[in-house]
Amino acid sequence: MSQNKTIIFNPRSANGKHRIPNSILQVGASIHGKYSYVFVDGNLENDPWETIRNYLKTGEFKYFGSTVMPGPQLRQAIPFTKKIKEDFPGIVTVWGGYFASNQYKVALHSGYVDYIINGPGDTTFPQLIHALENGRDEQLETIKNLIFKNKKGDIIKTAVEALLDQDTLPRFPYDYLNSFYPVRNYLAKTFMGSKTLSYHSSMGCPFSCSFCAVVPIFNAKWKGMSAARIYEDVKYFKENFNIDAIEFHDNNFFTSKKRVLEFSHLIMDDNISYWGEGRIDTINMYSDDDLKLMRKAGCKMIFLGAETGNDAVLKQMNKGGTQSGQMIKDFVLRMKNADIIPELSFVLGMPAKTEKEVYDQILWDINFIKEIKTINPDAEIIIYLFSPVPTEGSDLYKQILDAGFSFPETLEEWISPSWENFDLRKNPLTPWLKPYMIDTIKNFETVLNGYYPTVSDFRIRGYKKQLLQVVSGFRYKTNFYHYPYEIKALHKIWKYRQPEIEGFYSE
Numbered sequence: 001m002s003q004n005k006t007i008i009f010n011p012r013s014a015n016g017k018h019r020i021p022n023s024i025l026q027v028g029a030s031i032h033g034k035y036s037y038v039f040v041d042g043n044l045e046n047d048p049w050e051t052i053r054n055y056l057k058t059g060e061f062k063y064f065g066s067t068v069m070p071g072p073q074l075r076q077a078i079p080f081t082k083k084i085k086e087d088f089p090g091i092v093t094v095w096g097g098y099f100a101s102n103q104y105k106v107a108l109h110s111g112y113v114d115y116i117i118n119g120p121g122d123t124t125f126p127q128l129i130h131a132l133e134n135g136r137d138e139q140l141e142t143i144k145n146l147i148f149k150n151k152k153g154d155i156i157k158t159a160v161e162a163l164l165d166q167d168t169l170p171r172f173p174y175d176y177l178n179s180f181y182p183v184r185n186y187l188a189k190t191f192m193g194s195k196t197l198s199y200h201s202s203m204g205c206p207f208s209c210s211f212c213a214v215v216p217i218f219n220a221k222w223k224g225m226s227a228a229r230i231y232e233d234v235k236y237f238k239e240n241f242n243i244d245a246i247e248f249h250d251n252n253f254f255t256s257k258k259r260v261l262e263f264s265h266l267i268m269d270d271n272i273s274y275w276g277e278g279r280i281d282t283i284n285m286y287s288d289d290d291l292k293l294m295r296k297a298g299c300k301m302i303f304l305g306a307e308t309g310n311d312a313v314l315k316q317m318n319k320g321g322t323q324s325g326q327m328i329k330d331f332v333l334r335m336k337n338a339d340i341i342p343e344l345s346f347v348l349g350m351p352a353k354t355e356k357e358v359y360d361q362i363l364w365d366i367n368f369i370k371e372i373k374t375i376n377p378d379a380e381i382i383i384y385l386f387s388p389v390p391t392e393g394s395d396l397y398k399q400i401l402d403a404g405f406s407f408p409e410t411l412e413e414w415i416s417p418s419w420e421n422f423d424l425r426k427n428p429l430t431p432w433l434k435p436y437m438i439d440t441i442k443n444f445e446t447v448l449n450g451y452y453p454t455v456s457d458f459r460i461r462g463y464k465k466q467l468l469q470v471v472s473g474f475r476y477k478t479n480f481y482h483y484p485y486e487i488k489a490l491h492k493i494w495k496y497r498q499p500e501i502e503g504f505y506s507e
């Protein structure tokens with residue numbers, strides 16, 4: 001093993017109970033047994049900078065790798081990486097993850113991020129360390145999925161590697177992680193079970209929705225582990241930690257029906273509930289019997305990108321596949337019959353030719369959401385504001401640039417409060433979306449969350465739920481959404497948790 005060690009860092013991503021850090025586990029797996037490394041999980045450290053600094057002061061480390069998702073993770077990733085360059089200039093800094101891959105220019109121009117892993121790092125990261133350890137700079141351009149500045153200061157983006165057979169990837173070093181942070185502490189109590197595992201079983205997505213950050217990285221490619229391989233890990237967690245629920249963090253867990261049904265058969269008798277993300281038109285092709293089988297095997301809720309009920313806007317979003325407004329309505333009814341909760345996300349605030357068209361579409365979608373709730377009151381609704389992603393070359397991206405939108409030009413700007421709201425898709429700073437439109441959406445969302453609190457926040461039950469419903473009922477039924485302060489106050493008192501920001505409420 002090399003003398004030079006690596007720190008693999010997971011910046012803080014949420015308050016409260018934390019999920020197992022799959023991103024850094026997979027990066028660790030890629031160099032496990034080849035290079036020495038330590039994990040630092042910002043979620044579980046009181047002062048992660050102190051921990052990092054103490055490691056670096058030993059002089060044994062040369063590489064600092066951080067995973068970087070947009071939003072709160074930037075608050076540690078940016079200042080820590082900058083400080084490392086200032087205080088320990090010999091350290092090589094490497095960023096990976098969705099923010100890094102999509103915003104690589106601003107990261108490299110900062111001067112304190114040396115290398116970006118563009119998408120999966122499973123072969124890229126060990127090859128990068130190998131080249132740097134052996135002083136083989138000339139090899140860098142041949143390493144796939146890498147972005148860096150060459151000696152002339154030009155940005156080099158190397159070839160993209162085809163997605164690997166996921167079954168051949170090394171197992172995650174759970175035992176090694178356990179030597180830093182007890183793995184059992186990551187298994188949260190959620191609305192699904194008392195010990196919930198977060199698991200990621202596939203890479204990419206076969207679609208190319210023009211608003212989605214997965215597209216520029218994976219270009220409509222998807223590869224999943226086999227059901228048997230997933231089940232091996234599930235069994236490990238069942239036997240060692242007695243888990244009773246799983247959150248599948250895949251972008252599109254349900255892409256392969258064969259895999260889902262095989263997996264359902266495998267876990268049928270394990271008493272494990274699960275949640276995953278999928279597409280309406282994909283799962284709509286499953287038969288009623290398939291859905292029932294999944295439910296029996298533990299599938300409790302599925303997150304689905306409904307986006308909008310308007311077929312013309314679905315087209316503008318390049319949603320692809322066969323999804324339509326009518327299909328969404330039919331589908332939520334099928335899910336009701338199968339007893340699986342559909343968790344539908346909507347994207348409001350798309351650009352349009354005139355201000356009136358933008359607003360009319362918002363009002364139209366609000367009505368559509370209410371229609372969905374009438375068909376299936378258990379359907380969960382998540383509302384996002386459209387936040388552009390840099391899908392270079394797409395029509396929609398061109399449209400938003402023409403409308404005067406641009407991303408921050410420095411990393412420091414990304415951690416300003418307004419851009420943080422952009423990341424959380426709560427205020428996207430898009431010029432066509434006027435403050436009164438944002439108010440309408442937010443107020444509707446508050447009333448909706450009052451009248452129909454999410455089941456995933458299991459503290460809001462009994463009298464709390466009833467009180468919220470009484471208070472919001474009049475507003476919901478009469479479309480009166482202005483200034484819903486009384487609902488906000490109750491949400492604040494009971495610390496209502498919106499799953500789209502920090503994940504499901506957990507203890």
Ligand code: B12
Pocket residue numbers: 012013014018019020021022023024026027043064065066067068069070071072073094095096097098099102117119120121122125200212213214249250251389423424425500501502503504
């Ligand atoms: C889990 C998760 C969360 C959790 C984080 C829990 C935790 N563990 O800390 C929570 C719920 C907090 C969360 C929140 C948000 N999330 Co999130 N989240 C994810 C999710 C579902 C899984 C991440 C994961 O573990 N992946 C598995 C690992 C193995 O894959 P990976 O991270 O891509 O890592 C590979 C490569 O990227 C690379 N790599 C990654 N990091 C590094 C680092 C180094 C050094 C190297 C070498 C390589 C490398 O190598 C890895 C192995 O090949 C992803 C979607 C997805 N499927 O990835 C979204 C995702 C990353 N989230 C996203 C977003 C936008 C958010 C939010 C900002 C907003 C929102 N409303 O959703 C919030 C707020 C963020 C916050 N609070 O920090 C987006 C990012 C989109 C974008 N614009 O870039 C994604 C892609 C979801 C989506 N499709 O929209 N999130």
Ligand code: SF4
Pocket residue numbers: 205206207208209212213214215251252279305
């Ligand atoms: S189906 Fe979902 S994950 Fe796939 S590109 Fe569309 S929005 Fe992104």
